[in-house]
Amino acid sequence: MQRHDGAVMAEAFLHVRDLACVINGRHVLRGLDLDVREGEIHALIGANGSGKSTLAFILMGCDGYAATAGVTRFKGTDLAPLAIHERARLGMTLAWQQPAQFEGITVREYLGLRRSGVDPAWALAQVGLDPGRCLDRSVDRTLSGGERQRIELASVLAMKPDLAILDEPTAGIDLLSMAQILAIIRALRDGGGAVLLITHQEEVALAADRASVLDDGRIRHTGPPQDTVAHFLARGGEHGVA
Amino acid sequence: MALLDVARNALPLVGVDPAVLNDADVAHAVVLGHNVVSVHGVPGVEVALRRNGQLLEGSVTVAPGVEVARPIHLCFGLEGPRDVQEVRVDFQLGQGARARVTSCCAFPGARDARHLMHATLVLGTDAVLTYNEHHHHGMHGAMIVAPHASVRVGTGARFFSNFALLAGAAGKLEIDYDVAVGDDGLAELSARVVARQADEVTLKEAVRLVGVRSRGLIRSRVVVQDDAHAEVVGITEAAGRLARGHVDCREIVLGRARAGATPVVRVLHPEAKVTHEAAIGSVDRKELETLMARGLSPEQAIELVVSGILR
Numbered sequence: 001m002q003r004h005d006g007a008v009m010a011e012a013f014l015h016v017r018d019l020a021c022v023i024n025g026r027h028v029l030r031g032l033d034l035d036v037r038e039g040e041i042h043a044l045i046g047a048n049g050s051g052k053s054t055l056a057f058i059l060m061g062c063d064g065y066a067a068t069a070g071v072t073r074f075k076g077t078d079l080a081p082l083a084i085h086e087r088a089r090l091g092m093t094l095a096w097q098q099p100a101q102f103e104g105i106t107v108r109e110y111l112g113l114r115r116s117g118v119d120p121a122w123a124l125a126q127v128g129l130d131p132g133r134c135l136d137r138s139v140d141r142t143l144s145g146g147e148r149q150r151i152e153l154a155s156v157l158a159m160k161p162d163l164a165i166l167d168e169p170t171a172g173i174d175l176l177s178m179a180q181i182l183a184i185i186r187a188l189r190d191g192g193g194a195v196l197l198i199t200h201q202e203e204v205a206l207a208a209d210r211a212s213v214l215d216d217g218r219i220r221h222t223g224p225p226q227d228t229v230a231h232f233l234a235r236g237g238e239h240g241v242a
Numbered sequence: 243m244a245l246l247d248v249a250r251n252a253l254p255l256v257g258v259d260p261a262v263l264n265d266a267d268v269a270h271a272v273v274l275g276h277n278v279v280s281v282h283g284v285p286g287v288e289v290a291l292r293r294n295g296q297l298l299e300g301s302v303t304v305a306p307g308v309e310v311a312r313p314i315h316l317c318f319g320l321e322g323p324r325d326v327q328e329v330r331v332d333f334q335l336g337q338g339a340r341a342r343v344t345s346c347c348a349f350p351g352a353r354d355a356r357h358l359m360h361a362t363l364v365l366g367t368d369a370v371l372t373y374n375e376h377h378h379h380g381m382h383g384a385m386i387v388a389p390h391a392s393v394r395v396g397t398g399a400r401f402f403s404n405f406a407l408l409a410g411a412a413g414k415l416e417i418d419y420d421v422a423v424g425d426d427g428l429a430e431l432s433a434r435v436v437a438r439q440a441d442e443v444t445l446k447e448a449v450r451l452v453g454v455r456s457r458g459l460i461r462s463r464v465v466v467q468d469d470a471h472a473e474v475v476g477i478t479e480a481a482g483r484l485a486r487g488h489v490d491c492r493e494i495v496l497g498r499a500r501a502g503a504t505p506v507v508r509v510l511h512p513e514a515k516v517t518h519e520a521a522i523g524s525v526d527r528k529e530l531e532t533l534m535a536r537g538l539s540p541e542q543a544i545e546l547v548v549s550g551i552l553r
Binding site: 060062063083084085087088089093094096099100101102103104105109113114138155159 | 492533543
């Protein structure tokens, strides 16, 4: 990439330019630009309906979420032609806000899907769950919402991804556990990976290294988290533009 | 090869150690076609089986108060690929008796064959019976398999049934269970079936909760693939005061296969309650995408989801 002064910049780890998406006739994303750097936690903050989850699904290649225009590249590779598992094998993954349930599949199996060398018991302990009680349970509706959310984070931790897209990872987590979850997100970064942290909570965004405000399908501001959260609040916070 | 050796060779197909047939502490009956190969009882358990023309007739009786330590093994095989095997068995569990039955149906070489089972089970007061039936079929797919059972669960008794047909293509499978549950009784029916090729599966299970505080659960998990077709009918009828019933049906449809489910719920007492849930269709998109986001290919993800629901 060449700057206007002629200097050459390295392309960001995750590089998104002019991304657009129309779903059922609604322009959900309108020329979105975003850079996530290697080894950073980048918070994406926005009100409900601002397009945060849509961006996550497009980046991961989920069915029904195709970009109508724009460029998405990860580690220099064009993501557009890649299926979900090909993107995962490239080193990225997504943790859903409301994770799927799997009848008959144990937590141990779920955390061992990707042979990364991470011990599932260790990953569970990191998210505050007792491996002795959880490893042989099924990832099904017998888990509470909070347990399922933690197991989702543990599965990301166990995968050791280069880029983790976390869609509202603190949803369903009590306030006392918030610090623990944020510590896990930092651990993902400190292990060498980048994190795209999608949230509508200011206090979560403040844990990031950089942050962007998404509003009406566009990035309105990018900068240090404090400034970005202030910008977000000035635009009406999680309730949208005043 | 001796008929008993044929049976011994077939047992591992359904996950059973053939050594049980030599164990004096394990009651068993072994049948090949219409030949009664071996029958063995243990104290408190009588097993009788005899040939009556083209029919096999018999009974399994557990005396009152007897707790049978090891599962009673019933092993069914066929002599030839076009055999017809028709069996009538009466099970009687006396008051307070407890037993487990492992029924092994191994038909790896069957073609145009039939296995017809008519079972009557009567559980006395406070008796407990767990009936596990495992099938193994080859890939010829032209057989007719019809396990029919009529079950009476007495006061305070508990009946657990687990039917599994996971290997091979059966052809035509017609399960028909009818269970009546008395006061404070419990019946749980679980069926796991994989229908392949051009299999036709009909799974009809009825639980009639006639007793006060009787409880019933019907749980079916069916995977239908290739050109197979499955119809699941779960009938729960609650006539007893405070009776509680639940029907839980999940069918995964792959390829050109077809599936249907008919939950029939009847509540005949104002203080009784029955709930039901059914899910039929391809593998859930979100489940697939989550597994793919961990690096599994679409094929690996489908295989894992399917194996999970069949456990």
